[in-house]
Amino acid sequence: MILYKYVSFEAGLKILETCALGFSHLEDFNDPFEATALGLTEGSISQAVRFGACRNRLSRKYTVLSLTRAPLNPLMWSHYGDCYKGMVIGIDTVKAGFENDEQYIIPAHRGEIIYVNTAPKATNNINDEDLMAIGDSSVMSWKKHERFLKHAFLYKSVCWAYEEEVRIVKNISSANFAYHYSSKKEEIIDGLVWKRLQLETRPIYLRDIPEEAFMEIYIGENCYRDQMRKQKNKAQQDVELSDPIERLKATCQRKSISLYRVGVDVERWLLMKQEIK
Structure with missing residues (x-):
């Protein structure tokens, strides 16, 4: 299936190029x-101690990629598409390897978010041994702990339903990456290379995927205007110029990725896509 990632223009261009x-x-x-x-x-x-310990281990032992089914959602473009200045990347989850049950404790075909009005109560009996097993792939698995893993990663308040989110969850505990600072920049996990990148406020974990997994790109209505403004500012600062829109077009052409611009239908209050040749 094809799922989508909302990102800023600069982040999207880097994703496509790397x-x-x-x-x-x-x-x-x-x-x-x-x-x-x-x-x-x-x-x-x-409860407070057990609850805090569970959340901490779930966050530090696993890492998550959030995708969506909705590339033309106005709220998503406002919240995650840099106010229509960014882009949406369409990814084939099979070609990307995100359907692999052996690589991901929650692959794409299991990762659809469950939206509920109230949080579950008294559902999961977690003893001390179970708590310490969170992140231990030899103990915790989808087959044995499906209900707990769904509650941990896939339950969200119904107010988030507009996102139509699908998650892919990876156990990274075997790499022993540290959260705040890590001398490790790269590790083999389950036979595949994962790279740790320290951003200004947080770490992320990079997974290379085949370029043929990138299927289509949507750029926001405000993208051209924003890039022109940035180019003008660079010219005034005497910074070397390169047209990022043309870079994107060239990348899409080279990798056979369909490229669209998102427009606004003001009469129906809908977003529409128009192919860029």
């Missing part, structure tokens, strides 16, 4: 209620 996608920790997502649908039953240790 053929790498970044996975993130749950604690770096914009929803403060991530991994709060655990529905833990009462235990000998206080």
Whole structure:
């Protein structure tokens, strides 16, 4: 299936040129209620301690790629598409390897978000041994812990339903990457190379995918105007110029990726796509 990633124009161009996608920790997502649908039953240790320990281990032991089914959603373009100045990248999840059950504890075909009005209560009985097993791939698996993993990664409040989100979840615990600082920049996990990149505020984990997995690109209505403004500012600062729109067109042509511009139908309040030749 084809799923979509909303990004800024600059980030999207880099993704296409490097053929790498970044996975993130749950604690770096914009929803403060991530991994709060655990529905833990009462235990000998206080709920607050057990709950905090679960969330911490879920965030640090796993990393997540968020995609969507909706490339023409006005709210998504405003929130994640840099106010229509960015782009949306269409990715074939089979060609990208995101349907692989052995590589991902939650591959794309299992990763559709479940939107609910209220968080589950007293659903998962997590004892101390189970808690310490979070992130241990020899113990925790989809087959044995499907309900818990769904609650941990795939349950969200119904207010987020407009996102039509699908997640791919990777266990990175074997790499022993540190969150705040890590001397490790690259590691083999389950036979594949994962690279740790430290951004200004958080780390991400890069996974290379085949260039044929990139199927289509949508650029926002405000993209041309924004890029022209940035080019003008660079010219005034006497910075070497290169036209990023032309770079994008050349990249899409070279990799046989369909390129579209998103327009606005003001009469029907809908977004529409128009192919760029």
